[in-house]
Amino acid sequence: MTDREARAALPGIVLITGVAGVGMVAVLATSLGLVPLYGDAELGLDGWRKAAPDLAAGAAETLRIAVPASLLAAVIGLLLATLMLVGGRGAVLVRTGCLAVLAVPHLVGATSVGLLLGDGGVAARALAPVVGDTGWPALVGGSWPVATVLELAWKESAFVALVVLAAVAPGHARRMQVAAGLGAGRWHRFARVLVPTATPALAVSSMVTLVYAVGSYEVAWLLGRASPEPLPVLAYRLFGSIELTDRPAAAAAAATAAALAMLLAAPALAALPRLRTGLSPDRGLS
Amino acid sequence: MTSRARSIRATSRPALPALAVTLALVASACSGPSPDESPRAADRPWDEVVAEAQGQTVDLWMFGGDEAGNAYVDDVLTPAAAELGVTLRRVPVADTKDAMNRVLSENAAGSTDGAVDLVWVNGDNFATGQEAGAWWCDWADDLPNLQYVADDDPLVAEDFGVPVDGCEAPWHKAQFTFAYDAARVTDPPTTVAGLLDWAEQNPGRFTYPAPPDFTGSVFVRQALYALSGGADEVPTSYSDEAFDDLTPALLDRLSELAPSLWRGGTTYPRDQQALDQLFADGQVDFTMTYGPATLTDLVADGTFPSTTTVLSVEDGTVGNASFLGIPASSPDQAGAAVVANLALSPEQQAAKADPAVWGQFTVLDVGLLDAADAARFANLPDSPVVPPYEELSRNAQPELASSWVNPLDEAWRREVLGSP
Numbered sequence: 183m184t185d186r187e188a189r190a191a192l193p194g195i196v197l198i199t200g201v202a203g204v205g206m207v208a209v210l211a212t213s214l215g216l217v218p219l220y221g222d223a224e225l226g227l228d229g230w231r232k233a234a235p236d237l238a239a240g241a242a243e244t245l246r247i248a249v250p251a252s253l254l255a256a257v258i259g260l261l262l263a264t265l266m267l268v269g270g271r272g273a274v275l276v277r278t279g280c281l282a283v284l285a286v287p288h289l290v291g292a293t294s295v296g297l298l299l300g301d302g303g304v305a306a307r308a309l310a311p312v313v314g315d316t317g318w319p320a321l322v323g324g325s326w327p328v329a330t331v332l333e334l335a336w337k338e339s340a341f342v343a344l345v346v347l348a349a350v351a352p353g354h355a356r357r358m359q360v361a362a363g364l365g366a367g368r369w370h371r372f373a374r375v376l377v378p379t380a381t382p383a384l385a386v387s388s389m390v391t392l393v394y395a396v397g398s399y400e401v402a403w404l405l406g407r408a409s410p411e412p413l414p415v416l417a418y419r420l421f422g423s424i425e426l427t428d429r430p431a432a433a434a435a436a437a438t439a440a441a442l443a444m445l446l447a448a449p450a451l452a453a454l455p456r457l458r459t460g461l462s463p464d465r466g467l468s
Numbered sequence: 469m470t471s472r473a474r475s476i477r478a479t480s481r482p483a484l485p486a487l488a489v490t491l492a493l494v495a496s497a498c499s500g501p502s503p504d505e506s507p508r509a510a511d512r513p514w515d516e517v518v519a520e521a522q523g524q525t526v527d528l529w530m531f532g533g534d535e536a537g538n539a540y541v542d543d544v545l546t547p548a549a550a551e552l553g554v555t556l557r558r559v560p561v562a563d564t565k566d567a568m569n570r571v572l573s574e575n576a577a578g579s580t581d582g583a584v585d586l587v588w589v590n591g592d593n594f595a596t597g598q599e600a601g602a603w604w605c606d607w608a609d610d611l612p613n614l615q616y617v618a619d620d621d622p623l624v625a626e627d628f629g630v631p632v633d634g635c636e637a638p639w640h641k642a643q644f645t646f647a648y649d650a651a652r653v654t655d656p657p658t659t660v661a662g663l664l665d666w667a668e669q670n671p672g673r674f675t676y677p678a679p680p681d682f683t684g685s686v687f688v689r690q691a692l693y694a695l696s697g698g699a700d701e702v703p704t705s706y707s708d709e710a711f712d713d714l715t716p717a718l719l720d721r722l723s724e725l726a727p728s729l730w731r732g733g734t735t736y737p738r739d740q741q742a743l744d745q746l747f748a749d750g751q752v753d754f755t756m757t758y759g760p761a762t763l764t765d766l767v768a769d770g771t772f773p774s775t776t777t778v779l780s781v782e783d784g785t786v787g788n789a790s791f792l793g794i795p796a797s798s799p800d801q802a803g804a805a806v807v808a809n810l811a812l813s814p815e816q817q818a819a820k821a822d823p824a825v826w827g828q829f830t831v832l833d834v835g836l837l838d839a840a841d842a843a844r845f846a847n848l849p850d851s852p853v854v855p856p857y858e859e860l861s862r863n864a865q866p867e868l869a870s871s872w873v874n875p876l877d878e879a880w881r882r883e884v885l886g887s888p
Contacts, residue, residue: 219576220600235882302749316672323735323742407735408678409885422565423680424592425874426572426600 206440212433219426229430233420237438239410244442247327247334247402247412248395254335256388259342260380264372266347267354277347283340288333292404295333296322322405329405334398338391342384349383350376382454389450396443413439506598506635507796509607509805517610517802522553524803528792529567530588532560533741536765540826544819548810554803559584568593574797575602582797586804589636589793591628595870597793598630604794607805609634613812616841618833622866623789629704629869636791637808640820640828643787643860644686645760646779647772647853652753659783660694663754664721668728673753675730675737675746678885679877683740686758688880689868690786692718698783699865706871715876719883726884736885748772754779758788760860761827764851778855784863789831818844823851830857 211217215226262280266273286294298304299321306318321328357379361371399414406412411419413435420432526549532538541558549556561567567587574582589597597603608614617624617638624638625631632638646663648656652673657666667674677684693699696714703710726733730752737743740757747755748771755772757763766772792808794801810816814837817830834845850856 219572301746301751320731320735323738324731325734403738408738409735409881419680422563422569423874424565424568424596424870426596 206437209433209437209440213430213437215430217429219429228427229432230434232428232431233416233434233438236411236416237413237435240413240416240435241438241442243327243406243410244396244412244414244439247330247398247406248392248446251331251334251338251395252388252392254331255338255342255391256384258335258339259346259387260377260384262339262343263346263350263380264376266343267351267376277344280340280343283337284344286337288337288398289400289404291337292330292333292401295329295336296405299329299332323407325407327402327406330402333401333405334391334395338394342387342391345387346380346383350380354379385450385454389447392450393443393447396446397439413442505601506603506605508605509610509634509801511606511610514610514612517805518552520802521800521806524800525555525557526585526800526803526807527557527559527583528586528588528807529559529561529564529570529584531564532558532562534759534762536761536826537828540820544825545807545811545816548816549807552806552810554806556807564589564593568596571597571602571795571797572600575600575795579797581799582795584795585798585800586807587793587795588639588790590788590790591867592870592873594627594636594791594793595630597795598633598635602796603635604796604798604801605633605635607634607794607801608632608637608808611637611805611809611812613809613814616812616814616832616836618836621831621833623787624831627791627870628788628867628873629871632791636793637812638831639790639792639808639811640817641787641789641831641857641861642758642829643760643857643864644690644756644758644785645763645854645860646754646756646781646785647747647760647763647776648754648779649747649750649773649775650777651773651775652750656777656779657781659781660690660785661783663779663781664691664694664725667725670753671728672730672732674728675733675743675752676756677739677743678736679880680874681739683743683756683758684736685873685877686786687756688718688722688876689872691722692868692876693786693865694783695721699786702868704866705869706875711872711875711879715879719879722880722884744771759828760854761823761829761851763853764823764827767853776853778853778860780855780859782863784861784865786867787861787864788867790828814841814844818848821845822848823854824849827851827854 208217213229215228216223218224262276265276266280296303300306301318301320301322303322306313309318319328321332323329354376357375358371361375366374397414399412399418402412403415403418406415417432417435417439420428420435423429423432528541530537530541538558538560541556546556546558559567564587567584568589571582571584571587574584587593594603614637623641627636650656653666655666657663663674676687679685679688692714693702695718696702702714729736730746737746740755743752743755744757744766746752748766750773760778763772763776763778767774767776792804792811794804794808798804812831814832817832818841820826820828821830830845832845834842837845854860
């Protein structure tokens with residue numbers, strides 16, 4: 183990075199450090215007992231000790247939700263972007279649909295998915311003649327976070343699709359023509375041209391989805407089971423606990439979620455420049 | 469060492485001291501108030517309070533999921549407050565804890581211009597606020613309408629074992645209530661322990677919300693009474709000895725029961741609303757609530773079946789009173805006190821007790837009212853679903869001290885939730 187580039191990036195770095203950095207310091211300070219709701223601040227690990235028994239199970243549940251949801255969103259998002267790249271009236275419809283899905287808040291989406299997939303929900307009622315009154319699987323609040331994953335994948339796939347579309351659309355028609363001229367069939371054009379071209383955008387948007395899903399509280403709270411709790415749900419429950427001394431434990435759970443998100447994002451961020459240079463459409467087709 | 473590594477070392481060196489300094493600054497700036505610092509109201513004539521309240525806007529933070537309660541505040545209490553020169557605004561929250569978090573944060577910041585003027589509160593939330601010195605105190609004893617509340621009413625003098633101490637004004641009484649669908653349950657149990665047996669004999673047809681949900685937490689305390697040989701066997705105030713002595717039987721029984729619950733006890737409804745949804749959908753045959761007033765509306769609008777019946781248990785259920793609290797950080801404390809006094813008036817209490825309005829049980833002692841006011845209560849229509857308070861509170865048991873709540877909830881999470 184040149185000095186000029188560094189100077190250009192400075193406002194963004196200051197802003198991010200200012201907002202996120204101060205927030206994280208406050209969370210860490212709370213977890214260490216330095217920001218009590220009452221009484222004297224006292225440095226200690228009581229909050230971490232209190233949260234410790236639930237942190238591993240919470241992290242596992244968080245990953246059980248975030249990883250499949252991000253993978254699913256990537257696959258569906260790529261397919262939606264492919265449909266939009268085809269053009270025509272269908273593409274307009276898909277694009278409008280994606281924009282509509284983006285506009286729906288996750289809270290509303292989770293409520294809708296709950297009403298659709300829950301026990302006694304629309305799907306269970308519609309399929310009652312087939313599966314019977316008690317044959318509907320526990321998609322909401324069951325042993326596997328099916329509804330949570332589906333809601334996140336559904337909402338985030340629209341985001342992935344639009345990011346991929348924006349990245350791939352310029353020059354897409356020309357690349358397809360060249361590939362077709364070289365004898366590539368439909369499958370080869372998709373697998374050998376579109377997918378590599380879309381990969382950097384797909385990776386970035388999937389990483390954003392993954393990090394968002396790790397920190398997402400409301401969807402898992404509404405559609406997930408009572409235990410084990412994903413880290414954000416655990417943090418929120420402890421934050422609202424009637425025990426004033428649970429605040430440090432809540433902050434410890436929140437800090438663990440943040441660390442998990444950073445841990446997941448770091449390799450992806452490290453891989454991105456390689457992806458961008460290695461799979462650039464200009465390099466591939468120039 | 470490469471230049472890049474050197475530059476990283478160079479930049480990271482001042483970072484640690486900087487972080488330490490920041491943490492130290494945060495620590496020195498963020499010590500919270502001491503627990504015994506509750507500000508106390510000055511002793512002054514009620515007329516002065518009313519005069520100061522003129523033109524004030526009081527924000528009442530309360531659970532917003534009870535439509536009848538919302539309608540009562542909007543259509544009955546708010547217009548009456550306006551006549552007294554106070555604007556009342558209802559601020560709905562999903563959980564009283566949300567209001568408490570706001571109050572506690574404002575208190576920790578030393579704010580005297582907070583957003584919360586009045587809170588519908590009781591039990592553990594009140595105790596938490598007391599512990600943090602977040603309530604304004606000594607004001608409730610001066611309310612003129614407190615004369616209609618019996619001095620010796622234990623439900624009003626203490627809130628989950630915490631002395632009210634003039635820090636909140638009573639609002640209404642509540643009784644923990646089980647309800648079942650009589651069309652599906654033809655042999656209803658008659659005791660709480662019998663209810664657990666019924667659940668075992670009817671796999672998948674019973675469940676309860678997962679503590680720390682308020683209703684689930686009450687259910688566990690109710691089960692503790694039932695499995696300990698009655699409320700008299702459980703000391704109201706918490707001690708480690710009593711906890712160690714009494715909870716193993718409770719936790720063992722609830723763990724043993726889990727496989728017979730809805731979905732084999734692998735999961736539990738998150739809150740009372742989720743349990744109500746299961747009951748409304750016919751997934752389970754019982755529901756439970758600390759606010760039986762809601763049952764009338766739920767049956768009337770068809771959410772619950774018309775055959776919904778309140779379960780009468782011989783050993784009785786726990787009862788408590790709800791209160792209105794004024795935070796120390798409220799900028800409109802006089803207006804809030806005027807509203808709390810208004811809410812305690814015989815007119816408002818009678819209107820609120822009407823099942824067609826809200827159906828909440830009064831905290832007033834009708835024997836202390838004059839004939840006209842007493843007639844308001846005598847003439848109230850009966851709910852088609854909820855029995856009168858006298859019947860519902862037969863053999864009522866006191867709530868355990870709030871210090872019991874968290875240890876019980878945590879023990880349940882560790883030993884019952886994770887058991888199947």
